[in-house]
Amino acid sequence: MILEGAARESRGRRIARGILAVAYSLAGMAHLARPGGFVAITPDWVPTPELVVGLTGVAEIAGAVGLMIAPLRRAAGVGLALYAFCVWPANFHHALNDIPLNGVHFGWWYHGPRLALQPVIIWWALWASGMTDWPFRGRGGRTN
Template sequence: MVPLVALVVVTLVLLGVGRLRSWHWVVAVRGGLAAMFTLTGGAHFIGMREELISMVPPALPAPGLLVTITGVLELAAVVGLLWRPTAPWAAAGLTALLLAMFPANVHKALGENVPWDDQLVPRTLMQVVFLAATVSVVLHCLRGQAMIASHDRPVAESAARR
């Protein structure tokens, strides 16, 4: 639940700041994602490491190594989210990572004596919110590139006619 709170609160704060500074909404979402993945990536090494290792489905080899690798990828993506040219790549990577790690969430949710916020429906809904945020960054950047390309096309075509 803490990652969801971090994503929502930081995004809302940055949206408020962005209104004063004329930032685009995607900057706020990137900041919220960066805050969230700083928390979750750090948890792969400090505080929750053993719990995260226990979430890895038994069919997968080297759970400790998998937790280390995913933690490093999350923290690297945080840096990527904060630099505009790499933000869409980082968000796309996080989208893939969220999908790849979902079986671990299911494995945890189907365990015994699971708190309500770790059960399958709440965990799945949180994952949907996280995916919506990462995908919105990717789509915004792709849409922006498509708009730039469409604006450049008439210029290039008219230059070719000359």
């Protein structure tokens, strides 16, 4: 169910949205300021990785801003969820090929949780933007 108005939102959803917006803003700035590590984990089949990394940084910042603007919120949530889904192959590429970043090899202690949490990040974008109430629908008569 799509929420009809901010009055029906819980404090938790507003906080989750703010945290997600800050996280995506920081990630977007990192993509733009220090693209080397992101380019390094980009799969070989992605054309012009430098350009793609730059565009993903812009997309992350735009999505973060959109989350905070009510008329754009739902579109931003869908966009960020799709973004998180689309960059998942880079996370797999990083993990499966043991690509070092700044000379550091990350083990499965890092890659395992990162890969497993990607669906949570996708859900988070949809829930924080009000695109879904799942799994909280119907609890205590509130949609969340």
